[in-house]
Amino acid sequence: MREVVLNIYRHWDLIRSFARRDIKARYKQTALGIAWSVLQPLSMMVVFTLVFSIFARVPSDGIPYPVFAYSALVFWTFFSNTIGGGTSAMVSNAVLIRKIYFPRETLLIAVMMAGLLDLSVASLLFLGMLAYYKIGLTLTALWVVPLLLLQIALTFGVISLTAAIHVNYRDMGHGLPLVLQLWMFATPVAYPMSVIPAWLRPYYLLNPMAAIIDGYRSAIIVGTTPDLPALGVSVIVTLVVLSLGLTVFKRAAQTFADVI
Amino acid sequence: MSDTAIQLTGVSKRYRLRHGWYVSSIKDEVERLTARLLGRPAPPREEFWALRDITFSLEPGEVLGLIGMNGAGKSTLLKILSKVTVPTTGTFETHGRLGSLIEIGAGFHPDLTGRENIFLNGSIMGMTRHEVQRKFDQIVAFAEVERFIDTPIKFYSSGMQMRLGFAVAAHTDPDVLLVDEILAVGDASFQAKCLNKLAELKSRNKTIILVSHHLANITDHSTKVLWLDRGTVRMVGETDAVVDAYLEHVSRDMKVDDSQHEARDVSGDRPISIADVTLLDGEENPQGRFDRGEKAHIDITYTATHAVPGVVFGVSFHDIHGWEIGGVITDPDSVKVTAAVDRAVLRLTLDPLFFVKGIYMLNVYVVDPATRRYYDLRRRALRLVLDGHRAVSNETTGYVYYPHQWEQLK
Numbered sequence: 001m002r003e004v005v006l007n008i009y010r011h012w013d014l015i016r017s018f019a020r021r022d023i024k025a026r027y028k029q030t031a032l033g034i035a036w037s038v039l040q041p042l043s044m045m046v047v048f049t050l051v052f053s054i055f056a057r058v059p060s061d062g063i064p065y066p067v068f069a070y071s072a073l074v075f076w077t078f079f080s081n082t083i084g085g086g087t088s089a090m091v092s093n094a095v096l097i098r099k100i101y102f103p104r105e106t107l108l109i110a111v112m113m114a115g116l117l118d119l120s121v122a123s124l125l126f127l128g129m130l131a132y133y134k135i136g137l138t139l140t141a142l143w144v145v146p147l148l149l150l151q152i153a154l155t156f157g158v159i160s161l162t163a164a165i166h167v168n169y170r171d172m173g174h175g176l177p178l179v180l181q182l183w184m185f186a187t188p189v190a191y192p193m194s195v196i197p198a199w200l201r202p203y204y205l206l207n208p209m210a211a212i213i214d215g216y217r218s219a220i221i222v223g224t225t226p227d228l229p230a231l232g233v234s235v236i237v238t239l240v241v242l243s244l245g246l247t248v249f250k251r252a253a254q255t256f257a258d259v260i
Numbered sequence: 261m262s263d264t265a266i267q268l269t270g271v272s273k274r275y276r277l278r279h280g281w282y283v284s285s286i287k288d289e290v291e292r293l294t295a296r297l298l299g300r301p302a303p304p305r306e307e308f309w310a311l312r313d314i315t316f317s318l319e320p321g322e323v324l325g326l327i328g329m330n331g332a333g334k335s336t337l338l339k340i341l342s343k344v345t346v347p348t349t350g351t352f353e354t355h356g357r358l359g360s361l362i363e364i365g366a367g368f369h370p371d372l373t374g375r376e377n378i379f380l381n382g383s384i385m386g387m388t389r390h391e392v393q394r395k396f397d398q399i400v401a402f403a404e405v406e407r408f409i410d411t412p413i414k415f416y417s418s419g420m421q422m423r424l425g426f427a428v429a430a431h432t433d434p435d436v437l438l439v440d441e442i443l444a445v446g447d448a449s450f451q452a453k454c455l456n457k458l459a460e461l462k463s464r465n466k467t468i469i470l471v472s473h474h475l476a477n478i479t480d481h482s483t484k485v486l487w488l489d490r491g492t493v494r495m496v497g498e499t500d501a502v503v504d505a506y507l508e509h510v511s512r513d514m515k516v517d518d519s520q521h522e523a524r525d526v527s528g529d530r531p532i533s534i535a536d537v538t539l540l541d542g543e544e545n546p547q548g549r550f551d552r553g554e555k556a557h558i559d560i561t562y563t564a565t566h567a568v569p570g571v572v573f574g575v576s577f578h579d580i581h582g583w584e585i586g587g588v589i590t591d592p593d594s595v596k597v598t599a600a601v602d603r604a605v606l607r608l609t610l611d612p613l614f615f616v617k618g619i620y621m622l623n624v625y626v627v628d629p630a631t632r633r634y635y636d637l638r639r640r641a642l643r644l645v646l647d648g649h650r651a652v653s654n655e656t657t658g659y660v661y662y663p664h665q666w667e668q669l670k
Contacts (some may be wrong), residue, residue, distance in 0.1 A: 013383045013387075014386075017379055020380075021376070024372060024376065025371045096367055099344065099363035100343070100344065102365055227534065255346070257345045258345050258646070
């Protein structure tokens with residue numbers, strides 16, 4: 001772990017270069033450019049509002065449903081996009097990996113950095129919605145910082161694992177979109193945590209993203225401290241995933257060039 | 261500074277042969293597992309050793325030439341040295357920053373501009389942003405791409421991309437530099453630049469490992485040569501000694517061809533055939549080894565089954581890789597075959613031999629000048645070994661030491 005942090009520090013310029021490349025290359029020759037990073041969660045919000053709120057009448061704890069959904073979607077989009085990009089980061093840089101040495105995890109961190117840019121652009125709309133619905137931020141909104149750090153740690157752990165697997169088994173690329181979709185429905189994105197029956201709750205919270213997404217909502221919209229016991233479980237699961245991911249990645253990275 | 265720049269100890273690399281995308285097929289793994297569970301010996305995985313037990317060290321300022329046939333393990337060794345892959349066994353250490361001119365421009369992104377790519381590639385090669393900024397103008401000038409620096413490089417010519425890639429790599433200021441066949445890149449003036457850069461690094465006591473199929477590159481630049489043969493070190497040491505031994509080995513492997521009459525595959529009717537070819541020295545004694553400047557005769561013995569209207573004999577000279585480097589043919593009508601010939605001998609005299617030191621292979625053939633059809637062709641009919649000095653030049657390739665005079669006119 002210390003080694004990873006040290007490597008990030010040492011190769012910060014390289015990470016920045018990769019992130020810059022990813023962002024620039026992503027929006028070159030697009031007409032809408034960076035606006036795409038808002039469009040994705042925005043369109044999901046519209047669909048969710050129609051389907052879950054208007055058609056299915058899913059409760060939203062008294063919060064206007066559009067902002068209720070968007071508060072989760074903006075962070076979930078960051079999660080699912082970085083996992084998609086991170087998983088294929090090795091394979092899409094195969095030429096580089098086959099030919100040049102550099103710490104491979106820099107590619108993963110760059111994907112997360114590029115994702116953070118999209119997140120901040122998409123957050124602008126979020127702030128606009130908060131103003132529109134006259135939801136004032138309180139000091140509890142500061143919880144966003146540790147929550148985001150926890151989410152990033154989890155993302156890093158997951159993509160370390162999936163990227164390493166993807167190099168050896170391309171099945172990962174096929175299965176992942178499916179898993180992410182299921183994962184989203186196992187997370188309180190479209191519905192509030194309050195609808196989960198009590199008996200299911202302990203198992204439900206094993207999904208580390210559940211407490212994180214619920215936490216954002218509490219901290220930003222409701223103005224209360226996140227559910228700390230739930231978050232504690234999330235931290236433990238995240239640490240397990242992270243250390244497993246980094247261990248596997250470090251081992252697998254030695255032979256990426258031979259296998260990729 | 262430590263006194264060794266590179267130290268390899270017992271480095272080996274094993275590759276598992278893969279089936280499709282998988283490291284090993286599920287079926288193989290199941291078979292191995294069941295065999296193990298039943299206490300039987302597991303069927304071995306298909307594998308091969310690209311390198312076996314490589315040990316050598318280099319001091320700062322040394323230039324190591326790496327030679328060997330295709331598949332000898334040169335690329336694998338470079339991959340290990342550049343840390344792209346890890347050795348299966350053994351250890352190695354390098355001191356200082358490692359630069360590589362192996363895959364120049366591999367990190368380029370086609371949609372980014374020249375400027376953006378310089379920063380990207382620079383940081384992939386281990387430079388800090390600040391460092392790239394400082395050297396930016398030098399890099400651009402070296403690559404000669406000033407006018408296009410803000411154009412996406414997908415619009416660059418391949419030559420421009422190469423130059424840019426080399427320029428970035430050359431400015432990483434490495435302590436150990438790996439170079440693979442780069443001297444074949446670009447036009448003459450750019451090659452001169454590259455050579456000067458290498459010379460500069462050498463004079464600054466940097467360590468260089470050079471891989472090239474052109475032995476002239478190796479002999480011109482190396483202080484030491486390592487000959488890899490099927491993954492093992494066949495010989496390592498002083499440049500001339502190793503290169504000579506390698507040449508000797510390679511040309512002996514390419515046995516002089518006595519039997520192969522390629523024309524047989526081409527045509528059924530062979531009115532003229534080459535029965536024998538011999539190489540003689542100036543005193544007409546059979547000889548295969550010459551000093552530069554000596555005289556050589558090549559006697560071609562041929563037979564003809566009937567009269568043939570047009571006949572041209574030719575001898576072509578090849579380097580050990582088979583590249584043709586020159587040749588001579590008979591004048592039209594100088595050889596006439598007006599009736600069946602039982603045994604005739606045609607002599608070619610080369611005087612003086614002005615090839616540079618090395619080993620050359622000679623093809624001997626006879627063609628119909630009107631249709632260009634081969635009557636007979638004997639590939640590698642002769643092996644010609646030249647001793648004496650190698651040409652002293654900065655040119656990277658070359659086979660001929662031209663007869664010449666110099667005069668100081670003013």
